[in-house]
Amino acid sequence: MNNSHLRDLYQQMIMDHNKKPRNFRNMVDASHLAHGNNPLCGDALIVYLKLNDDVIEDVSFQGSGCAISVASASLMTEALKGKTLAKAGDIYDEVHRQMTGKGTDQHLSLGKLKVLGGVKGFPARVKCATLSWHTVHAAIDSECDVSVTTE
Amino acid sequence: MNSLDVLAIRKDFPILNQQVNGIQLAYLDNAASSQKSVQVIDAITEYYRRDNANVHRGVHQLSQRSTDAYEASREKVRNFINAKFDKEIIFVRGATEAINLVAHSFVKPQLNPSDEILISHMEHHANIVPWQMICEQTGAQLKVIPMTLQGELDLSNLDDLLNNKTKFLSICHVSNALGTVNPIKNIITKAHAKNISVLIDGAQAVPHMTVNVQDLNCDFYVFSGHKMFAPTGIGALYGKQSLLEDMAPWQGGGDMILSVSFECTEYNEIPYKFEAGTPNISGSIGLGAAIDYINKVGIYRLSKHEQNLLVSATAKLQAIEGIKIIGEAKEKVGVLSFTLKGVHSHDIGTILDQHGIAIRTGHHCAQPVMKFFGISDAARASFAFYNTMDEVDALIQAIKKVRELFA
Numbered sequence: 001m002n003n004s005h006l007r008d009l010y011q012q013m014i015m016d017h018n019k020k021p022r023n024f025r026n027m028v029d030a031s032h033l034a035h036g037n038n039p040l041c042g043d044a045l046i047v048y049l050k051l052n053d054d055v056i057e058d059v060s061f062q063g064s065g066c067a068i069s070v071a072s073a074s075l076m077t078e079a080l081k082g083k084t085l086a087k088a089g090d091i092y093d094e095v096h097r098q099m100t101g102k103g104t105d106q107h108l109s110l111g112k113l114k115v116l117g118g119v120k121g122f123p124a125r126v127k128c129a130t131l132s133w134h135t136v137h138a139a140i141d142s143e144c145d146v147s148v149t150t151e
Numbered sequence: 152m153n154s155l156d157v158l159a160i161r162k163d164f165p166i167l168n169q170q171v172n173g174i175q176l177a178y179l180d181n182a183a184s185s186q187k188s189v190q191v192i193d194a195i196t197e198y199y200r201r202d203n204a205n206v207h208r209g210v211h212q213l214s215q216r217s218t219d220a221y222e223a224s225r226e227k228v229r230n231f232i233n234a235k236f237d238k239e240i241i242f243v244r245g246a247t248e249a250i251n252l253v254a255h256s257f258v259k260p261q262l263n264p265s266d267e268i269l270i271s272h273m274e275h276h277a278n279i280v281p282w283q284m285i286c287e288q289t290g291a292q293l294k295v296i297p298m299t300l301q302g303e304l305d306l307s308n309l310d311d312l313l314n315n316k317t318k319f320l321s322i323c324h325v326s327n328a329l330g331t332v333n334p335i336k337n338i339i340t341k342a343h344a345k346n347i348s349v350l351i352d353g354a355q356a357v358p359h360m361t362v363n364v365q366d367l368n369c370d371f372y373v374f375s376g377h378k379m380f381a382p383t384g385i386g387a388l389y390g391k392q393s394l395l396e397d398m399a400p401w402q403g404g405g406d407m408i409l410s411v412s413f414e415c416t417e418y419n420e421i422p423y424k425f426e427a428g429t430p431n432i433s434g435s436i437g438l439g440a441a442i443d444y445i446n447k448v449g450i451y452r453l454s455k456h457e458q459n460l461l462v463s464a465t466a467k468l469q470a471i472e473g474i475k476i477i478g479e480a481k482e483k484v485g486v487l488s489f490t491l492k493g494v495h496s497h498d499i500g501t502i503l504d505q506h507g508i509a510i511r512t513g514h515h516c517a518q519p520v521m522k523f524f525g526i527s528d529a530a531r532a533s534f535a536f537y538n539t540m541d542e543v544d545a546l547i548q549a550i551k552k553v554r555e556l557f558a
Contacts, residue, residue: 005172006505010498010556019493041497042514042527064527066495067557125501 008118009125010067013075018067023060023077035147036063036135038127043069047135054085059136066128072116073132079113085140092133099129155456160448160537163188167537174507177542182327182355182486182533183511185380187437194440195382195433205429207406221432224439225422228387231442232353232372233363239395241388241425242435246354247277249373249388250321252425253350254281256398257371257390258319264290267316269347271296271304271333272523273326276516278352282321296322298523302329302478309338313345320349324356328517328531329478330461330486332356339369348394354378354386358445358535359454359484364389376434380535381441385434388425395421402427453536457485460534464543471550477529485534488515491550494557496530502556503530506549508542 027033027048036045045063049056059080061073076095080088094108101120119129138148161167164186169176178186198220204213206221221242228240243249258268268282272295279293286293294312297305304322313320320342325332339349350371353362358379364372371394376385390398400407400418404427409417418424445453464487468474473492491499500512511531514521521527532546 006502006556009501015557040513042518042521044527066497068498122501125497128497 005121009122011115011118013112013115014067014071014118017071017074021061021070021074023081024062024074025060026062027058027060030058030060032139032142034135034139034142036131036138037147038065038069038131041066041069041128043128043131045069045073045132045135047073047132047139049136049139051085051140056080056083056085056088061132065131066125068119068125068128069131072129075113075116076132076136079111080136088136088140092137095133096130099126155448155452155536157456157537157539161539163190163444164537165189165192171507171509172505177508177538177545179532179534179538179542179546180509180511181358181535181538182378182531184377184383185358185535186537187380187382188441188444190444191381191437191440195437198433198436203433206432207423217432220436220439221430224435227439227442231362231446232357232387232389233365234389235365236392238421239389239392241390241395241422242430243373243386243388243425244384244431245375245377245386246352246373247281247375249371249386250278250350250352251281252388252401253321253371253373253390254285256401256425257348257394258282259285259289260399261318262286262289262291265316266291266318267294267314268292269294269296269312269317269320269322271322272298273302273304273329273331273517273520274321274323275327275352275354276518277354278321278323279519291318292316295519300524301480302326302331303480304331304333304338306334306338309341313342313347315345317342317345317347320347321352322349323352323354324362325353325359325484325486326478326517326520327355327486328488328515328520328529329480330355330483330488330533331478331480332360332482332484335369336367339367343368355484355486359450359457361450370394376438376441379438379441380444381438382434385431385438387438392421395425398425400424400427404428406430448536454484456536457534457538460538460540460543461485461487463540464532464534464546467543467547468550471547471554473554474550477524477526485538486531487533488529488531490526490529491553491557494553496528498557499530499550499553502553503546503549506545506552508546508549510546 030048032049043065048060050058059077098117202216204217206218348370351369353374357374372389377383407427477488496512
């Protein structure tokens with residue numbers, strides 16, 4: 001039994017954000033939003049953004065999914081709030097590198113987001129962790145409501 | 152009748168003897184795809200080592216052997232489901248292709264905009280989408296037989312659902328998501344009383360029970376090989392001779408013709424009319440070997456063993472706090488779908504995998520079933536005759552671990 005491997009994935013931080021997701025709410029005055037779907041899993045979420053020039057003034061999400069996708073979305077909202085789009089892009093790239101095991105950028109500290117790196121040992125679950133990140137990316141890139149899938 | 156010697160049987164399935172994540176594998180995802188015996192693997196290997204050539208084409212020795220083996224498998228399938236004639240068995244890729252063939256060649260040409268096709272609420276997407284597609288093309292309506300909270304068909308309004316607009320009825324023999332065994336013989340009789348033809352999706356039934364298409368009197372019966380211990384990419388469509396003969400071919404190509412000119416093509420007889428191109432010869436031989444294996448074990452004995460596993464697993468699972476079993480029909484095959492409060496099925500699946508246990512997670516290609524029960528997904532353990540009580544216990548222990556982790 002590979003319990004230590006499992007604990008890499010289901011760390012306390014992940015379990016906490018799954019149970020009590022942060023910024024889990026509708027945003028009526030969102031300037032951008034996007035729907036994220038993982039059709040094979042049935043995971044579905046909406047990411048809302050309020051941009052003020054190039055600063056993410058507010059970000060929230062709603063939806064349902066596994067512990068990994070909910071915790072990843074929750075951690076993402078915490079990490080991106082108040083950031084510039086340029087900084088958000090850097091974080092997005094770095095999170096992606098860590099989740100897919102493609103090395104790290106030594107100059108960028110991810111802090112809490114490091115826990116998401118646990119999915120790299122579970123290839124079938126990477127798409128769960130990346131769903132909210134792809135969705136926020138799509139929301140930023142688009143002026144209208146868009147849908148993304150991670151399949 | 153003596154009971155099943157599971158340990159001897161397991162020796163015939165080499166894939167079962169391995170460790171996953173450092174633990175002995177417990178393969179409990181048989182409703183998604185089943186494992187293959189050495190007899191099946193050897194039959195395919197032998198075919199490629201000794202007999203491989205195209206069928207129905209050459210005068211040479213190997214082509215004759217291939218043709219004989221291919222047609223011998225057709226006869227085995229006919230026997231297996233007790234069809235009247237070999238030519239009523241069409242080899243296809245699987246149940247999905249068979250349903251699409253019937254939808255396009257039999258049903259669609261008869262459809263008018265006010266007509267209805269009837270399915271049930273517990274169908275696999277493969278028995279929903281093909282009908283939706285021809286409804287879209289013709290303006291016909293798709294109607295649905297409802298189900299109960301136990302996961303059984305609600306047949307109280309069947310007489311109204313089978314009305315003078317109904318052109319076709321297509322339902323599953325056994326539900327892949329719930330395990331429910333449907334009373335199809337009664338339903339077929341009622342449909343026939345109103346001159347409505349019926350297709351039965353038997354993908355989840357043939358690995359677990361005796362099927363007799365003449366007794367059922369269904370017009371079409373479809374199944375996939377890979378769910379009954381045969382290879383992927385092979386399956387069968389049974390159709391009554393008179394219906395198949397009147398149907399137009401679905402795909403054109405070699406083997407389905409008698410003569411071809413640029414002005415006119417004369418089609419071959421059934422079953423070849425529906426088998427355009429070089430067929431899956433090795434797959435059909437594997438399917439024949441899988442049928443031999445099932446017959447050797449005895450379908451009565453294997454189903455009795457699976458029922459014992461189901462009863463034990465259901466009782467032990469129900470005793471765990473937070474577990475809800477999805478699908479509690481009186482008559483079920485060894486399919487056990489469930490949810491665990493506060494835990495998504497993919498998290499259950501990942502944790503069970505770390506304990507060497509393979510189960511299905513997600514929506515099981517039956518999203519309307521999930522929606523009916525107010526869930527987006529479920530975990531599903533499904534048993535075959537090579538599974539053991541020890542594996543049931545391993546499943547239960549691992550689910551308890553999931554609860555601890557998510558407590």
